[in-house]
Amino acid sequence: MSGINNFFLRKDLKMKNKKCFSFLKLNMKKKLINFIRFFLISSIIFVSLGMPIIIISPSETSLQIPEYIPLNSQLGLNTTLADQFNPTYAYNNIQTQLDFGYRIPGTNENLECANWINNQMQNYSESEIYNFTVDDVSCRNVISRVNPNMSQIAVFAAHYDSRAIAEKDLDTSLRDTPILGANDGGSGVAVLMEMARVLAASKINWNISFWFVFFDAEDQGNSGINGWDWCEGSKWMINEMKNQPDVYFRKTQSLESINSFILLDMVGGDNLKFIHEIHDSDELRQTVFEIGHSLGYESTFPLEDAEHNIEDDHVPFAQEGIPTLDLIIDFDDLTCGWPYHHTTADNIDNISQDSLKITGRTVLQFIYETYNPELDFFKKFSSKETFFSNPFVIGAGILIIGVSIAILIKKATTMNG
Numbered sequence: 193m194s195g196i197n198n199f200f201l202r203k204d205l206k207m208k209n210k211k212c213f214s215f216l217k218l219n220m221k222k223k224l225i226n227f228i229r230f231f232l233i234s235s236i237i238f239v240s241l242g243m244p245i246i247i248i249s250p251s252e253t254s255l256q257i258p259e260y261i262p263l264n265s266q267l268g269l270n271t272t273l274a275d276q277f278n279p280t281y282a283y284n285n286i287q288t289q290l291d292f293g294y295r296i297p298g299t300n301e302n303l304e305c306a307n308w309i310n311n312q313m314q315n316y317s318e319s320e321i322y323n324f325t326v327d328d329v330s331c332r333n334v335i336s337r338v339n340p341n342m343s344q345i346a347v348f349a350a351h352y353d354s355r356a357i358a359e360k361d362l363d364t365s366l367r368d369t370p371i372l373g374a375n376d377g378g379s380g381v382a383v384l385m386e387m388a389r390v391l392a393a394s395k396i397n398w399n400i401s402f403w404f405v406f407f408d409a410e411d412q413g414n415s416g417i418n419g420w421d422w423c424e425g426s427k428w429m430i431n432e433m434k435n436q437p438d439v440y441f442r443k444t445q446s447l448e449s450i451n452s453f454i455l456l457d458m459v460g461g462d463n464l465k466f467i468h469e470i471h472d473s474d475e476l477r478q479t480v481f482e483i484g485h486s487l488g489y490e491s492t493f494p495l496e497d498a499e500h501n502i503e504d505d506h507v508p509f510a511q512e513g514i515p516t517l518d519l520i521i522d523f524d525d526l527t528c529g530w531p532y533h534h535t536t537a538d539n540i541d542n543i544s545q546d547s548l549k550i551t552g553r554t555v556l557q558f559i560y561e562t563y564n565p566e567l568d569f570f571k572k573f574s575s576k577e578t579f580f581s582n583p584f585v586i587g588a589g590i591l592i593i594g595v596s597i598a599i600l601i602k603k604a605t606t607m608n609g
């Protein structure tokens with residue numbers, strides 16, 4: 193092939209390229225301007241959309257709070273408060289409840305038990321009875337407040353009613369008879385009362401209110417009493433707190449003041465092992481379970497476990513965004529070590545003082561490590577993380593909304609152009 197032809201060809205190609213290049217340059221400049229415009233608009237939208245969402249997002253509040261460092265790792269394990277817990281006193285508190293008889297809602301035994309709890313708690317706190325009705329049956333919750341005027345509240349709760357039927361009894365002829373509820377009802381109440389005694393006697397200047405709540409009408413669902421649901425007392429209480437906050441809260445308090453809500457239910461059986469309940473705050477559970485570990489109760493507070501879904505008195509509170517923890521056993525598992533749930537064998541013979549002690553000491557140690565006024569930080573627990581409160585989901589949502597609006601604006605501007 194001829195070299196000259198090649199030369200012209202190449203020159204021709206160069207000319208063409210030059211023209212093409214200048215056209216490309218112009219096109220790129222336009223594209224660059226468009227891109228910068230697109231980038232600026234989407235950034236403005238992204239920031240203006242994102243800011244309010246981040247501000248209202250519940251996870252933001254927890255970002256502001258310094259990292260939780262358990263006191264035992266700062267100063268060495270101080271168990272002074274926990275050591276005051278007397279398991280014999282707690283055990284006697286169960287026996288006294290059983291001495292009243294079956295504490296079925298609407299009965300005189302139930303009323304006497306509520307009055308006894310209220311009178312005992314008045315030694316340690318400001319204690320009141322709150323009356324309500326379920327199907328015209330008189331029921332009552334007892335609420336006792338230690339250090340009642342503080343703007344933050346830690347709630348500890350249990351139910352004191354006992355179930356009207358023993359539908360799981362091995363002896364089928366006993367399935368219509370009531371249960372004594374030494375563990376299912378009695379144990380939680382007993383530990384709370386002993387905790388209140390210890391707290392009231394402590395010389396610590398707490399800057400938080402401690403509420404001890406004793407629910408009626410928890411344990412009558414599924415035909416315990418015909419037509420009744422589980423947790424009637426706690427459902428009634430949360431509705432009242434929302435409708436008539438002045439009846440429950442002091443001036444600076446509201447539902448948002450509740451820093452933690454810990455429920456004790458069946459804490460007195462042998463081989464105590466608490467479950468991971470699905471409505472609970474992961475953070476609150478981890479805190480309490482790690483404290484249980486630090487006290488040497490590893491098998492009671494497993495750090496890793498499958499989640500269970502239990503309808504109990506903490507659920508109405510968890511549903512209001514309050515960080516909850518249900519200290520409860522896997523009562524449906526007959527191999528769990530305490531197979532007497534809803535049977536006539538839920539009596540004092542199947543109560544372990546050791547389990548009462550493990551529970552009482554751990555919750556008191558939690559109080560000491562979390563609410564000690566000498567600490568220069570105040571832990572705020574996040575409530576149960578829902579799909580939409582996950583920061584990554586919020587971030588992805590903002591990104592998708594921002595980008596789609598930017599694309600729409602870009603489309604509109606190119607159509608106009």
Ligand SMILES: [Zn+2]
Nearest residue numbers: 355376411534
């Ligand atoms: Zn029960």
